Amino acid sequence: GKSTLFNELTGAGVYVADKLFATLDPTMRAVKMPVAGTVVLADTVGFVSHLPHKLVEAFRATLEEAANASLLLHVVDASSDELEENIERVKEVLKDIDAAEIPVLKIYNKTDLLENIEPHIERDADGQAKSVWLSAQTGAGLDLLFKAVQERLEMDIISVSCCLSPQAGRLRAKLYEAGAVVAEHNQSDGATIVDIRMTRNDWQRLLKTEGVTAEQLVIDSSAGQSTVGQGNKNRLALVS
Numbered sequence: 001g002k003s004t005l006f007n008e009l010t011g012a013g014v015y016v017a018d019k020l021f022a023t024l025d026p027t028m029r030a031v032k033m034p035v036a037g038t039v040v041l042a043d044t045v046g047f048v049s050h051l052p053h054k055l056v057e058a059f060r061a062t063l064e065e066a067a068n069a070s071l072l073l074h075v076v077d078a079s080s081d082e083l084e085e086n087i088e089r090v091k092e093v094l095k096d097i098d099a100a101e102i103p104v105l106k107i108y109n110k111t112d113l114l115e116n117i118e119p120h121i122e123r124d125a126d127g128q129a130k131s132v133w134l135s136a137q138t139g140a141g142l143d144l145l146f147k148a149v150q151e152r153l154e155m156d157i158i159s160v161s162c163c164l165s166p167q168a169g170r171l172r173a174k175l176y177e178a179g180a181v182v183a184e185h186n187q188s189d190g191a192t193i194v195d196i197r198m199t200r201n202d203w204q205r206l207l208k209t210e211g212v213t214a215e216q217l218v219i220d221s222s223a224g225q226s227t228v229g230q231g232n233k234n235r236l237a238l239v240s
Contacts, residue, residue: 004136004137005075005107005136008136008139008142067097067098069099069102070102070103070153070156070198070199070201070202071102071103071104071105071149071152071153071199072094072099072102072103072105072239073105073107073145073149073239074087074105074106074239074240075107075109075239075240076107076108076109076240077240078108078109078110078111078113078114078117078133079110079113086240087106090239090240094239101201102201103152103201105130105131105132105148105149106130106131106132107131107132107134107145108132108133108134109134109136110135110136110137111133111135111140111141112137112138112140117133118133119132119134119140119141119144120132120133120141120144121133121144121147128151128152129147129148129151129152132144153199156199156200156201157197157198157199157200158197158200158203159195159196159197160195160196160203160214160218161193161195161196161218161219162193162194162196162219163187163191163192163193163219164192164193164194164217165190165191166190166191170210171206171210172192172194174206174209174210175194175196175206178202180196180197180198181194181195181196182195182196182197183195193219
């Protein structure tokens with residue numbers, strides 16, 4: 001159902017098969033969302049329970065799209081008798097590829113095969129969208145998925161201004177690579193003030209990778225603004 005959903009969202013024509021590893025490489029497409037702007041959507045390899053370490057390493061490049069995502073769309077076959085087992089299986093593999101901390105939006109697919117279940121958004125106690133029930137086959141509920149994704153991305157965006165020294169060229173390059181730079185201002189002392197917008201998760205991951213703290217870089221910040229699509233491309237990965 002994962003590649004079927006990907007096809008419905010992007011019209012990419014990805015090969016669809018009810019087989020493990022039918023998608024051997026990530027297929028990525030840019031999707032324009034109403035308010036969220038441009039979102040990069042990646043269709044990743046299907047996961048299997050108790051994936052051997054050697055296999056995890058072999059598919060690490062493919063699974064990397066999941067590990068680098070701003071938000072994971074976990075596609076679940078809602079009609080399966082092994083629903084909970086399949087959910088736990090994906091959690092195990094996400095842990096193996098160091099993606100366990102990435103925010104997740106569950107997608108319960110195949111509502112067309114269920115009785116008395118209509119497409120809907122399920123929310124937690126705080127009102128945050130935690131899952132979407134839909135049918136990729138019929139298209140029912142796809143509008144709800146766009147709505148839920150938009151909500152989740154909007155609520156976790158940060159806007160910060162960073163002071164980068166001339167020696168921070170690699171960090172500056174990574175910010176541009178992530179599509180996070182909104183503007184930059186060159187200073188007389190050679191430093192550069194860079195205004196960026198990106199998800200909190202991506203920001204924290206970048207800081208960890210570069211071995212720096214926010215306190216070392218940030219000179220001004222704000223959070224919780226509706227800034228999605230105004231300077232960054234969010235990365236979504238479908239996993240199942």
